[in-house]
Amino acid sequence: MICEEAWILINGHLDHENTQAEEAQLREHLEHCTPCRALLEAMEGCDEALRSLEVEPPVDLCANVMEAIRQEKPKKHHSWLKWAGAAAAAALVMAVGLSKMPVRQEPETPSVMNARAVPEAASYAAALGSTDISEEQIQELADDRIAAIVMLKETVPELQACDCEELPNGSILYALRDEKAAQTLRDAYELNWYEPVNDVPKQYYALLLP
């Protein structure tokens, strides 16, 4: 076995992912390879040092979470929204890049953010931004309300003065003043945009995902 192959097995060894045969191969290599033995020791030392960083959580973390939960306003229920089930006939999605969403913050504490600050970690972060709400469901909402909807993953300052309601899934629906306000928001933050399939929008909303 050459050293490059041993390095793979060293990681497997550290992660307890090696088979017995692989462990035997590694042991055999290490018996006569001083640099690889040193590498393994160094890697074990790093792992051990990393594990030593583990700390206890703040004593009031759980209490604070529960207090915040108790203060959450009760959910309203809207008969119009049947999230599950039937998808809209056709999803008219004028999508403009999910990965260029503005940063997320709770609606209770809006603040100024730079929506174009796309991080270096976007390669996998975009996928982490799963919302558990399908585009079809948002389209259904657009159809039900005969409304154009821009989809937000984070609150933005423009929403502070808007009337809002909470949807059963925890999303917040902000009523925008008019089409211009919706377009401004869409352009500023490069948001996904949904319109009713068969109607001209009568209202404009920003949907802030939970």
Next chain:
Amino acid sequence: MVFDENKVIQQVLNGDQEAFAQLVQQYEKPIYNLCLRMVGNPDDAQDLAQEAFLKAWRGLRFYKFEAAFSTWLYRLTSNVCIDFLRQQKRRPTTSLTVGDEEDENAELEIQDHRPLPEEQMVQQEKQKAVTDAMNQLDDEFRMLLTLRVMEERSYEQIAEIMDLKVGTVKSRISRAREKLRRILAKSGNNFEFESSN
């Protein structure tokens, strides 16, 4: 007594709000530590851990029982941390370990002035070195090492949490370890000690 996670989740979904505390207690340590490693300071980590649990509370009805709750929660927490890091647009620079904070925390200052046993000092130096090295890694490597080494998540779970392929997780963890080791070696910390096997 075995913690019946799904039963507790069902209780919460059935309206028992207070049962959620059991889930928080079960996961507060790993979730807080993940936040701490990712964002680099205890105050932000506490806020983010709290935010993650609140999001879990709000979104629990969307949790699908076929996936592990821990994976769902880690994924959600990772997302919260990444959003925060985007917003901050900065690298974590403060120390992650108690006892070597550079802020004006009075209690820690007092602690710093007391002579420490040699072993404890050595341990703190190691922790500081590895903390500094971790902070030099990019977000993805930091998350991978935290999930694998500290949280002991399997490659499969990490793949699910970070939406990567298992093979990618494996190779990137390897690269992350090597990068961490090189950074430590460059700063004079070879850590060639205390083999665990």
